[in-house]
Amino acid sequence: MSAKVVVVGSLNMDLVARTERLPRAGETVAGESFFTVPGGKGANQAVAAARLGASVAMVGNVGDDAYGQQLRQALEVEGIDCQAVSACPGVSSGVALITVDAASQNSIVIIPGGNGQLTPASVQRFDALLQAAEVIICQLEVPADTVAWALARGRELGKTVMLNPAPATGPLPAQWLAHIDYLIPNESEAEALTGAPVDDLASARRAGERLLQMGAGKVIVTLGAQGALFVSRDGSRHFPAPQVKALDTTAAGDTFVGGFAAALVRGLGEDDAITLGQRAAALSVTRAGAQPSIPTLAELAP
Ligand code: RIB
Numbered sequence: 001m002s003a004k005v006v007v008v009g010s011l012n013m014d015l016v017a018r019t020e021r022l023p024r025a026g027e028t029v030a031g032e033s034f035f036t037v038p039g040g041k042g043a044n045q046a047v048a049a050a051r052l053g054a055s056v057a058m059v060g061n062v063g064d065d066a067y068g069q070q071l072r073q074a075l076e077v078e079g080i081d082c083q084a085v086s087a088c089p090g091v092s093s094g095v096a097l098i099t100v101d102a103a104s105q106n107s108i109v110i111i112p113g114g115n116g117q118l119t120p121a122s123v124q125r126f127d128a129l130l131q132a133a134e135v136i137i138c139q140l141e142v143p144a145d146t147v148a149w150a151l152a153r154g155r156e157l158g159k160t161v162m163l164n165p166a167p168a169t170g171p172l173p174a175q176w177l178a179h180i181d182y183l184i185p186n187e188s189e190a191e192a193l194t195g196a197p198v199d200d201l202a203s204a205r206r207a208g209e210r211l212l213q214m215g216a217g218k219v220i221v222t223l224g225a226q227g228a229l230f231v232s233r234d235g236s237r238h239f240p241a242p243q244v245k246a247l248d249t250t251a252a253g254d255t256f257v258g259g260f261a262a263a264l265v266r267g268l269g270e271d272d273a274i275t276l277g278q279r280a281a282a283l284s285v286t287r288a289g290a291q292p293s294i295p296t297l298a299e300l301a302p
Contacts, residue, residue: 002132003057038074039290048258054275057081061091061114111121120149155179168192177215251290
């Protein structure tokens, strides 16, 4: 069966330390626990889409090391098509150094490793996957020219194209936006893309409208506990978030994106797909780690 959701993006091994509070610059703090789990924004979104009911293929790179084998296996056990997950000779796998504090806030340093070697040509080799997909999802943890190629190819093929612009460091190239059906930033990413502060619903609406003017098809600004704001040329709608006690917010955004995409390919409308993504993300923040925290569809059943 060909995959309906194709994710072009990163795979990282997450090295996670829990501490009472995040260290300041130059400071050493004692941690409380340490664990290693599969992550990476691309792989997390692929796992979320698979657990939430979609057939999924991943296009990405790992290194030729033990982490690479573990990252690939973590996707294979979810039934994700990994024919396009390649091991780069002589390169380490992507790694994320994550610190989570008692308030469930995190700070993340990523070392790209194999992710940094995902070229447009290496994605183009698996064009048949893109041709067979309904939805193509990209993020920003692989080289920009590769993201640009995948977005343009998705548009050329008439697919539903999603970009989760994470991590964002500034505005996106203007030509990218015209290729994107759903642009899904969080508050800080919406701020980086527009250059204006985003900290509440009104500023999120302004950012969404600005991104529409810049060419995006539709925008969903995720706002953590404040929910999500859907902004289109027909207006905007706010979706309040389920209230939960957060333990670890790592991969909450990825869970939302994968869940939203899975719901669309299962035939749900936009509103129901947003709500399902939110319910999945809310459950994920009550659990530790990236991929281990992502729920299945069965866990969301009322
Ligand atoms: O979005 C969460 C992810 O960001 C983590 O799994 C980590 O690998 C980083 O890429």
